[in-house]
Amino acid sequence: MKDYLIVGSGLFGSVFAHEANKRGKKCLVIDKRNHLGGNVYCENIAGIQVHKYGAHIFHTNDEAIWQYVNQFVKFNNYVNSPVALAKGKLYNLPFNMNTFYQLWGVKTPAEAAEKLQHQIEQYGVPNPQNLEEQALSLVGKDIYDILIKEYTEKQWGKKATELPSFIIKRLPVRFRFDNNYFNDRFQGIPIGGYNGLINGLLDGIETLTDADYFADRTYYDNLAEKVVYTGKIDEYFAYEFGQLEYRSLRFETELLNQPNYQGNAVINYNDADIPFTRIIEHKHFEFGTQEKTVITREYPQNWTPEKEAYYPVNDDKNQRIYKQYRTKADTIEKVIFGGRLAEYRYYDMHQVIASALKTVKNEFQNQ
Structure with missing residues (x-):
């Protein structure tokens, strides 16, 4: 019998599992995908760490969060400076x-x-x-x-x-020559990709991939005293109050037999007649010098239940629905809801980690 079953091995689940394990709790982390790490998972293609689910650039003003992640992996000094292609011309952002x-x-x-x-x-x-x-x-x-x-x-x-x-609500406008997209003091990419961060967090903890919680929910619930659930909150409650809306993404990744495709990690494609929103050239996140390069075209799309939910549509209608789920979730003592999908919030990585650490503090406040 485990103390905690953690459903989802993204940042929230992995941080909670790590902190619970430090406190002597027995944890099992399960994930329906065939790998750990959720959306920060990286795939090695031709020696290049490919951000499989879109660009992930770590940035924060919170020194404690920065020190926390640096326990597990060293970060490089990558600075996000995207470029936008619009009407045939290139523009610096922000x-x-x-x-x-x-x-x-x-x-x-x-x-x-x-x-x-x-x-x-x-x-x-x-x-x-x-x-x-x-x-x-x-x-x-x-x-x-x-x-x-x-x-x-x-x-x-x-x-x-x-x-x-x-x-x-606001748009960053700078009256100086400064292409650094984020204002945060701390910024970078884990050297060797995000898998090192996840592996460090889950070191010594039992994990199981290709494990769909909803395929045998009763079985999984009976494995532990408590469940930490990081999936879609409306799915947990069988859409009782209606289905929340999300936006999804589709990725087309291509290995090219050339050393440099676009000269920048991220270029946005603004024009409506181009179906994708950006091209990511992954090697530039780690200043790669490989003979080949890998690019990913990112296509936004409407979400349906068989697709991945990448970010919530936080309009008034959906927030009203979410509040009903949240109210019900707060009445369930044996389940902790946390993370981007369970909290129905558009979180950056440092915000997910902060939320997980806050949850840990509340859960173990007497220990």
Whole structure:
């Protein structure tokens, strides 16, 4: 008999298992996939660590979280500096002086600020009701039309006028020549990929892959005193209050017989007539010098139950449904719900780890 059955071997499940194991608890971690690590899993192709489920760049301002992950694996000094291809031209992201020069030819912060403010005054609205109005009120028409509208509509599968304004409560604008996408103090990629982090967390803990919790739920529940569930919360309750909405992704990965395809780890493809949102060239995450390269095209798509749920659609309707599930979940003493899908939140990696550590603190507060 185990103390904890952990359903899902992503970051939340792996961190909880590690911390419980440290406290002398017996854990079994199961995953329905044929590998551990959830969406941070990396696959070695031609000596290149390929982020199988999309780009994962670790970044945080929380020094304790940074020190926590560095216990298990060394991180390199990769800095995320994506580029966007729109209307045949390349633009630096996030919006900074390089972007403004590429858009308007302005060379000073004062010129850029004046241009931006003029467009905001011309196209912004006092009380934005949708994403389009919100974006126009934050950055004006040029940036919205070229760098936001078509990309966002591809990403969400809806017109910008149909999307809620809160999706972009703010847009980072920098009046300096700075292509570092994140403002966080700590940033990097685990040297050798994320599998080292997961393997470190799960060292000495029993694991089982190709194990679908819902295929024999009673059997799995009887293996442990408590369950830590990291899957979709609506699926756990058999969609009792309705099905939550997610967005899914499809990946096309290709090994190319050339050393360098695009010169950057991430290039966004903004135009609506290109079906994918970005191309990832994985070797650049670790400054690779291999003779070949691996690229992945990322296609957003509507979610259906047979597809992977990558991020929640956190509009008012779905939040109302989620609250009903959350209320019911809070009444079940023998099950802990946590992680991106169980909490129905768009988490970055450091936020998942923080949530797991908070759960651990609550669970073992008297130990």
